[in-house]
Amino acid sequence: AYGDPRESREAAIRRAMRVYLIMGSTNVPAGMDPAELLREAIAGGVTCFQFREKGGGALAGEAKLALAKRLQAVCREHGIPFIVNDDISLAVTVKADGIHVGQDDDPAAAIRARIGPGAIVGVSAHTPGEARQALADGADYLGIGPIYPTGSKPDAKAPQGTRLLEELRAAGIGAPLVAIGGIAPDNAAPIMAAGADGVSVISAITLAPSAREAALQLAGATAEPQQQR
Ligand code: TZP
Ligand code: MG
Numbered sequence: 001a002y003g004d005p006r007e008s009r010e011a012a013i014r015r016a017m018r019v020y021l022i023m024g025s026t027n028v029p030a031g032m033d034p035a036e037l038l039r040e041a042i043a044g045g046v047t048c049f050q051f052r053e054k055g056g057g058a059l060a061g062e063a064k065l066a067l068a069k070r071l072q073a074v075c076r077e078h079g080i081p082f083i084v085n086d087d088i089s090l091a092v093t094v095k096a097d098g099i100h101v102g103q104d105d106d107p108a109a110a111i112r113a114r115i116g117p118g119a120i121v122g123v124s125a126h127t128p129g130e131a132r133q134a135l136a137d138g139a140d141y142l143g144i145g146p147i148y149p150t151g152s153k154p155d156a157k158a159p160q161g162t163r164l165l166e167e168l169r170a171a172g173i174g175a176p177l178v179a180i181g182g183i184a185p186d187n188a189a190p191i192m193a194a195g196a197d198g199v200s201v202i203s204a205i206t207l208a209p210s211a212r213e214a215a216l217q218l219a220g221a222t223a224e225p226q227q228q229r
Pocket of ligand 1: 200201202204
């Protein structure tokens with residue numbers, strides 16, 4: 001489980017990147033309980049969770065806090081990291097395992113100063129320059145994308161394929177990298193081959209007929225080649 005003292009911090013974070021579910025209330029089909037969906041997804045093999053409460057109809061204030069706490073409890077029960085997207089005060093309030101920020105947010109060093117030295121800090125990067133800067137600022141992992149077209153983020157940048165992943169690895173950057181954007185079990189292989197440590201998804205799990213089955217398939221698609229043989 002995350003936080004096992006026998007595992008190095010970086011190894012634990014890298015391992016958590018493998019099947020990284022991102023979700024907020026607006027990603028969950030009507031009539032479904034987000035906590036139940038998360039439980040199903042973890043049962044299928046999700047290794048990390050990010051609470052991303054964004055877009056039209058997103059919860060705010062007490063309702064957002066209450067949902068964060070419910071989902072955090074599920075993550076704790078199953079020993080996977082609970083990461084908060086963007087909202088540093090929420091992350092601090094609930095003592096989240098980490099925070100994920102974009103390029104429009106404070107630099108990783110400023111974020112870490114607020115959330116504490118032990119917390120995981122993830123940063124979205126779209127260019128080699130942004131990636132290097134985030135790592136220099138102390139980011140623990142980078143989110144790279146969008147790899148493929150996505151229907152889950154209206155203001156997403158143009159899809160870039162696996163090029164940046166390949167470029168960063170070729171440049172000798174060994175930091176944990178997680179890919180994002182339009183990823184599904186059937187298109188994850190080239191991402192892993194390009195050097196990603198895993199995939200982060202919204203719709204491939206939240207809109208799947210079975211979150212558990214979708215997570216299971218993503219776990220299979222992101223297995224190390226050595227483990228498959
Ligand atoms: N950032 C870049 S693409 C994206 C985010 C949050 C959305 C990913 O969602 P999906 O459904 O996995 O394409
Ligand atoms: Mg942001």
